[in-house]
Amino acid sequence: MNQTHASTHTWDRLAIGLSGLCLVHCVATTIFLAAMSAFGGLLGSHWVHEVGLTLAMTLGAFALGRGMLDHGFMMPSAVGGLGLGVMAGSLTLPHDGTEAAATMLGVLILALGHDLNRRGTSHPFGRR
Numbered sequence: 001m002n003q004t005h006a007s008t009h010t011w012d013r014l015a016i017g018l019s020g021l022c023l024v025h026c027v028a029t030t031i032f033l034a035a036m037s038a039f040g041g042l043l044g045s046h047w048v049h050e051v052g053l054t055l056a057m058t059l060g061a062f063a064l065g066r067g068m069l070d071h072g073f074m075m076p077s078a079v080g081g082l083g084l085g086v087m088a089g090s091l092t093l094p095h096d097g098t099e100a101a102a103t104m105l106g107v108l109i110l111a112l113g114h115d116l117n118r119r120g121t122s123h124p125f126g127r128r
Contacts, residue, residue: 046091049091049103050091053084053087053088056087056110057084057088060080060081060083060084060113060114063117064076064077064080064081064113064114065077067117067120067121068117070120070121071117071120071121073116073120075116075120076113076114076116076117077113077117078113079112079113080110080112080113080114080116080117081113082109082113083106083107083108083109083111083112083113084110085106086103086105086109087102087103087106087110088106089102089106090102090103090106
């Protein structure tokens with residue numbers, strides 16, 4: 001095989017690879033957009049938010065309560081409870097973007113409560 005033939009072979013392989021990536025991109029984009037349009041109505045349903053809030057409240061009560069028993073600090077549970085309250089209150093807001101903003105704020109406050117809970121277990125004054 002001469003030098004020119006090897007160079008052409010390399011360029012052809014790169015072009016075939018790029019064509020394959022293009023095909024994967026087109027198929028994946030089509031599948032993704034079809035799935036989004038199919039599940040878009042489902043994800044926006046009110047019951048999905050209620051189920052998600054129920055799961056968050058159950059997990060939050062367990063994790064924050066368990067942390068309070070482990071390290072003895074109430075602050076993480078209070079902050080987490082505030083976050084859950086903001087999330088629950090957001091269900092009463094109109095769907096003009098305020099519900100989403102309030103939910104995100106509640107989620108951030110809840111995450112802060114969980115982070116404080118995690119840090120409480122390593123605090124030197126916490127229970128062992």
